[in-house]
């Protein structure tokens with residue numbers, strides 16, 4: 001479904017991996033390494049435009065290969081201008097971090113969330129995903145994994161679609 005209520009022709013999707021309390025990261029790093037999730041992320045985003053905040057870009061350290069990387073910064077490319085400049089019927093992915101998710105969740109058509117049920121690393125998280133309001137978002141797909149090959153805790157790939 002393309003942004004029917006906004007008149008835009010692209011699909012805006014947020015991709016994130018969250019802990020049980022919507023935890024996203026700590027000290028500008030991810031909380032866990034789940035190889036299945038990295039593969040899932042790659043499968044979703046490969047060949048597409050990915051938009052990220054300056055801090056997430058610094059945390060990655062380099063552009064993601066095979067994708068059109070757009071990094072927003074208040075001293076560089078402005079998020080609203082980047083979003084307004086997207087053309088064509090493509091799916092565009094917001095890949096974080098917390099500041100960028102907060103500013104785009106109300107504009108998004110889809111959320112691809114990896115829900116992780118694992119203990120937090122020592123020190124906990126310092127950035128969080130905004131609440132996913134069940135009056136606004138409907139779960140349309142889910143794959144549950146009791147554990148990963150090397151990750152010993154359950155996680156689920158869940159797709160939410162905006163209720164229109």
Ligand SMILES: NC(=O)c1ccc[n+]([C@@H]2O[C@H](COP(=O)([O-])OP(=O)(O)OC[C@H]3O[C@@H](n4cnc5c(N)ncnc54)[C@H](OP(=O)(O)O)[C@@H]3O)[C@@H](O)[C@H]2O)c1
Nearest residue numbers: 016017025028029030053055056073074079096097098099
């Ligand atoms: N779990 C996940 O799926 C996931 C995904 C991505 C990131 N993360 C984690 O999230 C954390 C980073 O998130 P964060 O919230 O600290 O930072 P962030 O959202 O990655 O980046 C914030 C920066 O983006 C720029 N920015 C914000 N709003 C803007 C706007 N309207 N226009 C232009 N630029 C704008 C500013 O850059 P300037 O300061 O340069 O102006 C701001 O400091 C890390 O821990 C990372 O590992 C987790």
